[in-house]
Amino acid sequence: MTQAKIRTRIAPSPTGFLHLGTARTALYSWAYARHFGGEFVLRIEDTDVARSTQDSVNQILDSMHWLGLEYDEGPIYQMQRLERYQQVLDRLIAEGKAYHCYSTPEELEATREAKRSIGEKTLYDGRWRPAPGKVLPTVPDGVQPVIRFCNPLDGEVTWDDLVKGPITISNREIDDLIIARGDGIPTYNFAVVVDDWDMQISHVFRGDEHINNTPWQINIFNALGAQLPQFGHCPVILGDDGQKLSKRRGAVSVTAYEEGGYLPEAMLNYLARLGWSHGDEELFGREQLVAWFDGTHLNKSPAQWDPVKLLWVNSQYIKQADNQRLARLVAHQLEQQAIAMDPVVVENHLPQVCALFKDRCDTTIALAHWAAKFYSDVTPDSAEITKHVTESVNPALKLLAQKLATCIWDKASIAGVIKEVLAAHNLKMPQLAMPVRVLVMGTAQTPSLDWVLELCGREKVIERLGKA
Numbered sequence: 001m002t003q004a005k006i007r008t009r010i011a012p013s014p015t016g017f018l019h020l021g022t023a024r025t026a027l028y029s030w031a032y033a034r035h036f037g038g039e040f041v042l043r044i045e046d047t048d049v050a051r052s053t054q055d056s057v058n059q060i061l062d063s064m065h066w067l068g069l070e071y072d073e074g075p076i077y078q079m080q081r082l083e084r085y086q087q088v089l090d091r092l093i094a095e096g097k098a099y100h101c102y103s104t105p106e107e108l109e110a111t112r113e114a115k116r117s118i119g120e121k122t123l124y125d126g127r128w129r130p131a132p133g134k135v136l137p138t139v140p141d142g143v144q145p146v147i148r149f150c151n152p153l154d155g156e157v158t159w160d161d162l163v164k165g166p167i168t169i170s171n172r173e174i175d176d177l178i179i180a181r182g183d184g185i186p187t188y189n190f191a192v193v194v195d196d197w198d199m200q201i202s203h204v205f206r207g208d209e210h211i212n213n214t215p216w217q218i219n220i221f222n223a224l225g226a227q228l229p230q231f232g233h234c235p236v237i238l239g240d241d242g243q244k245l246s247k248r249r250g251a252v253s254v255t256a257y258e259e260g261g262y263l264p265e266a267m268l269n270y271l272a273r274l275g276w277s278h279g280d281e282e283l284f285g286r287e288q289l290v291a292w293f294d295g296t297h298l299n300k301s302p303a304q305w306d307p308v309k310l311l312w313v314n315s316q317y318i319k320q321a322d323n324q325r326l327a328r329l330v331a332h333q334l335e336q337q338a339i340a341m342d343p344v345v346v347e348n349h350l351p352q353v354c355a356l357f358k359d360r361c362d363t364t365i366a367l368a369h370w371a372a373k374f375y376s377d378v379t380p381d382s383a384e385i386t387k388h389v390t391e392s393v394n395p396a397l398k399l400l401a402q403k404l405a406t407c408i409w410d411k412a413s414i415a416g417v418i419k420e421v422l423a424a425h426n427l428k429m430p431q432l433a434m435p436v437r438v439l440v441m442g443t444a445q446t447p448s449l450d451w452v453l454e455l456c457g458r459e460k461v462i463e464r465l466g467k468a
């Protein structure tokens, strides 16, 4: 039987920020659904009550929004579905497919220890698992039982993973999983199955740390008579040190990249390419990705996070970005640096600054670094001053300031004035341009000087030249 509709989901646990691995699986799930005209669901797996926070939910929603991963349903919160899980638990118990287990943590540890000492796998010993003719222990007082799933004792679980190919795990390797805790709250492996079943999820993309959970989940699907989704387990992302990316290893949240001056389309492009390819294509937009992403060409081996490549991708998108949009992003960065920005300037002047500098910037923070020179004080590096602003060039700088005070304030006239000063003092362009750049922009490397001066404005230019 085939699923009527392609439905995918991302199911983050709100116990921290949306990290890059989850963002990438969200992206694949989203693109897969869009490619096939299906639907994409956002589910918040908040059953770990002690560690789930609203702040984390908000960060997840913000990150999804920033990346443009619109979902068709959700966010659906697991904690709002407890009644439904209870219903399914009751059914499994009634059908003899799940049972109450009263083993205390101390008993379980003692069993594990005993098994460890004879070199056996530390699986649950099945003490409370009902069986025909078996006499169960007496129910102890005051112990809140957990519910365990009767995992098949023999046979094996096999599935054809969309990413990794066929995978088989023997049922002897796994034990009777706890599907609800003593407080009645279901565990991940159970809630995820009920949800994927109820939400008619056809394809599950997730990180390969869940491969070991999949046999349990498949057995639960089968026990419920539910149709199995197809599973695709994406390999981990490694840091540039070859270790798994983790909270302790650099910025791994999506929001950190937003704050770090990356454009969402660059992030989307880079994340998609990290673990998937379409020929040699390195730069592609959202529509292109949706057109190409059909679940094939996903890499089986781990991808390596490459910050230098990400910067390159970002710089390509910054070059193409609309100047008004860049201006709004840069204004936000400037305000973070306590440089107040007048909305009129953001609308009219800052876009021109962005246009002039965007070719040399790989983040909007780098762009803001340049833009700051137009809206706050510049302190030239003293070594640059000593090198370029020499005694011999001072008279020329004075003449330039004089002429700039009265010329028409546009690029062409400024260029004309510079030429006149060069001729009057018999200087070559760099002999004058370098000190002017250092005084006005604080550095000897800038784009076209006449343009920079025009944008900086007469008053600031003259004031800064006066510091020679």
Ligand code: GLU
Residues within 6 Å of the ligand: 010, 011, 012, 013, 045, 192, 205, 206, 207, 210
């Ligand atoms: N809440 C799980 C996680 O964040 C979801 C795993 C899954 O997609 O099944 O890892």
